[in-house]
Amino acid sequence: MAVAYAAEGAVGYITLDKPPANSYDKAFMEELSDAVDAAASDAEAKAVIVRSASKRFFCAGADIKAFLANDTAGNMAMIELGHEVLARIATIPKVFIAQIEGHALGGGLEISLACDLRFGARGSYRLGVPEVTLGLLPGNGGTQRLPRLIGTAKALDLMVTGRQVSPGEAHGLGILNRLFAAGETADRTRAYAESLAAGATAAIGEIKLATYQGVDAPLADALARERAGIKRLFETADAHEGLGAFAEKRKAEFTGA
Incomplete structure (x- = not known):
């Protein structure tokens, strides 16, 4: 499979594994859709990490050969599926973290932008949305999510030039939330996810x-949406536990209920 879901304790993993570069086509997106659904429905997994089986590539984006083989309708079917799958992540009440240790380009970066957080490894790989160099635009959410994340002017600079940036610059721009030493990234990302899962x-x-x-x-x-949310939380066991633990000066023991 090009995309697989598995859980390790309270952390779910969506692993991209289509050598050599995790370039995606419609079948890949269908498997990603299934993996996102599996992560959403796994009651034991409280946080989800999206990672690559390759240390060289997180994802190089869409398969250009597939674009060339398809007509416009075929290409749009893949793009529309990608939009639907990635938008679904924002509706799932679990934090999704993209663990990036290799090139994240075009639609590959856009997959990470659909996640809630992006943690990167230091290294010589590149991140960017170079679709303009193909005469296209970032069509898997890039023109919308990237400006919302880092601001319109910074996002436009990257998109209209196709410029690719280092992990350090991506961190400075706000694309990467955290940047770890290469050998520590997987463990540090998992530790963060586990801390959320225990909360x-x-x-x-x-x-x-x-x-x-x-x-x-x-x-x-x-x-009004905020009030509705806190009203629901006032009725949860976790809120009673958290408030009670604070009053009693002890560590709260949350269950997620």
Whole structure:
């Protein structure tokens, strides 16, 4: 399989494994869709890491040979599927972390942009959206997610030039949230995911959903969404535990309920 889902304890893993560069076509996107669904439905997995089986490539983006072989309708079917799959991640009340240790280019970077967080390894690989050099635009969410993440002007600079950046520059721009030594990235990413999984996961999920559902809404509507979320959380066992533990000066023991 080009994309597989598996869980290790309370952390789920979506692994991209299509040598040599994880370049994707429609079949790859269908497998990614299945993996996202599996992660969403796995009650034991409280956080999800998206990673590559390759140390050289996270994902090099769309398979150019597939683009050339398809007509416009065929290419759009793949793009529309990609949009649907990646948009679904924002609706799942679990944090998705892209673990990037190799080239993340074009649609590969766009897969990571659909995740909630991006953790990178130091190294000589590159990140970017070079679709303009093919006479195209970043069509898997890049023109929308990248400006929302790093600001319009910075995103436009990367998109209209196709310039590729180092992990250090990507971290400085805000594309990568954290940057670790190459040999530590997998362990540090897992430790972060495990810390979320051991926390108040009902609250974490509600924070994620309220943020995504409110950030582009009018403020009054967004605040109404926030009130609805905290009202739900007041009824949870985790909130009772967290408030009680604070009052009793002890460590809270959250269950996600």
